[in-house]
Amino acid sequence: MGDTPGKTIVLEAVGLSIGHEKKTVVEGLDFRLEAGATLALVGGNGSGKTTLLRTVAGLLPPLAGTVRVLGTTPSAATRRLAWLGQFQNTNPLLPLRARDVVRMAFYPDRGLWHRLKAEDEQVIDDALQYFEAVAFAKKPISELSGGQRQRVYLAYVLARRADLILMDEPLSNLDNGGMELYGRALERLQREGTTVVVATHNLEDAAACNKALVLGPDGWQFGEGHEVLRNLPHHH
């Protein structure tokens, strides 16, 4: 599908160069995503997938060009954005139960002191249920396995009810059941018109997205998922 007029542009990069400090990783990116699109970022280690996600999330400034998120700058769009980074280094001392992590999804909306509403708590419970995480919702996050923790983070993303979701390797540590739940969630988000960007090593996961952006040493390629991924050299 092309750019149908009337559909909101959720993410737009124009001549965007990304990198850390002065070291450019990818140059001159041009692409736009409509509401409800799912985009897979594919590429090897160090190809710039995480850097691009971080730039879109406003964690890194663009080195050149512009990136527009929901019609504004990334840092101005944070309230309508959900971000799932790679959380391997979660502080084991932090006295947080799994459910407390999902509750953080409402911190941007409820501000410093407004209590979470009863319906917020319901959304949190539903998200935990969706990822079959209710059984360990009251356990300290530090006592969960990597896969259980990833389910909790995915529940957080779902509970965030964002317009744009950015996820870095969302399948990491998930068992088959977890991956299946993730796949269902992705379909549901797509149906509901949520735009999703996923950085992934997993080509099957990438194929579940309708758009793909391949980042490689010789440049980048953006387009319909099945077309771009078909041309990909089989490096896995």
Place this chain on the structure above:
Amino acid sequence: MDVIQPFLDNAFLRNALGAGMLAAWACAVVGTYMVLRGLSFIGDALSHGVLPGVAGALLLGLPAMGGAAVGSAVMIGGISLIQRRTRLSGDTAIGLLFVGMLALGVVLVSRSNSFSGDLIKILFGEILASTPGDMALQAVALGVTGFLAWLLRRPFLLLCFSPEHAQVSGYSPRLLHMVMLAMIAATVIVSFQTVGTMLVFGLLVAPAATAALFARRMGVLMAGAGVLGSLSVFIGLNLSYQFNFAAGASITVSAVALFFLALPLKHWLDTRANRG
């Protein structure tokens, strides 16, 4: 041996208990974040970085607390300057400033006629000479840091969880970090006079570390650290009174001893939970 009677008999001990407990609760609030975010080294550096400020103020006949405030401002400013201008790690920046400020403090104190006496006063404080005025100031500082910790509990929790997460949730991690450092500095500045720079650090890190072994909620951790800190003050003052030990150091030793007593308890609870 009666552990309550000494406090009923002696007003100076009651004042010491009051000042010590106020310090313990203020330290519990900021110490919790210090332990959770791994800022112990910067807390240590801050509590000793005040030394040259205090020594300078003593030499010039100015209020010690003003000197302490200048000392900690130089410390925080210096650390962030090194971090911004060089590729050296935060640890190195803190270490440089820490040892430099401590040495400068000793150089300044060595000018005074009662060198070791002054140094020991600054390091371990004069808790037995606490006045109601000291306590009033400590109570204000406790109120302010306590209020800030309550007001910013959500962004602070996000910051502890992941600074990037705090940023994506719309908060500035750098600003939050600076507020946290300012809260640690304020606690050090108002507490060191009664309990000393060494003891402030002990109360900042030991009770919070002990509570962190057991707590599963943020509020429980903070309150637990406050109770453990207060208990350390009570035990330390008793030891000091009964056996004529130095008061400030006895409190520090008690706080650290409680941590090492808690370790086997934690181990026992964990093995029991795994078996059950």
